[in-house]
Amino acid sequence: MSTSAATRTVRIGTRRSVLATTQSEHVAAMIRERLGVATELVEITTEGDRTQAAGTPLVGTTTGVFVSALRDALLAGDVDVAVHSLKDLPTYPAEGIALVAVPPREDPRDVVVARDGLTLGELPVGSVVGTGSPRRTAQLLALGLGVEVVPVRGNVDTRVGKVRSGELDAVVLARAGLARLGRLDEVTEVLDPLQMLPAPGQGALGVECRTGDPLAELLAELDDPGTHAAVSAERAALATLEGGCTAPIGALAEVVEGDDDRAPWELWLRAVVLSTDGALAVRRSASAPLGDTAAxxxxxxxxxxxxxxxxxxxxxxxxNDSPEEPAHDAGSAEVHNA
Known part of the structure; x- marks a missing residue:
């Protein structure tokens, strides 16, 4: 690595939300502690933040609504690094920008925050459950619990606040965000991926810098190969599916022990595509020896x-009125009534 890369203060671009700055500070701490490099957080307001603040629906928008402003700041030289929730990153490459590290992943599962400490199965028929994700909506409806699923937007405080106020009986959120905010005590149920597969990349962070920046070599030391392989599989599945369908998608890849001594570790990928009402789903799973991100x-x-x-x-x-969110699920290949 170059001397300049190792000695400069690294400016880390982040969205302004509490969760985003918490995630970015997590990466900043890794850079300081593991690489011995000074850091500075630079807050950037994204188009997604502006539409959320204004209450404007994200209908018709695509993945990346929270990403482009950070990437613009990176290309303009206003920041040296951008930190993203990986599930927000578009699956297509951005010219001049490299994904240089995917640190170890938080638990990728979805969770329920419900009134009175209830689980989904304990909610009475007709209970109102909020989510901002067509993926979650479809999988909730597929469970056949008789709940009403309604769109909800805003940050964690806003969504959980609707449960505390009695406006909603429950909300479904990503466990990773609550873990990073230190709010896991509010979770009333962690959903098994058999019930609800997460979004591709959920729970993982993506660290980007400019292509060719000597800093890339340094930041690559933050990469967790197992996590990077898992999210690469999920995102490649998403990218391929986006070319052939617009239905809600869920996916999860995990590193598991293999049966072959020559390949002691395998990558197991599950994925699901659902109709928006959850009535139909196509599920599939596959595995392969754990290799590099290309494999x-x-x-x-x-x-x-x-x-x-x-x-x-x-x-x-x-x-529906919810912003689209990527995801993947699994099983043996079949189209069935969910």
């Missing part, structure tokens, strides 16, 4: 192509 991506592409061949692209994708 992981190949696994994701192959699984997505199987999902499309099984009819994932023909599911009903009537939109």
């Amino acid at each position: 992981a991506a190949a696994l994701g592409v192959a699984l997505a192509e199987e999902l499309l061949a099984e009819g994932a692209g023909s599911l009903d994708t009537t939109t």
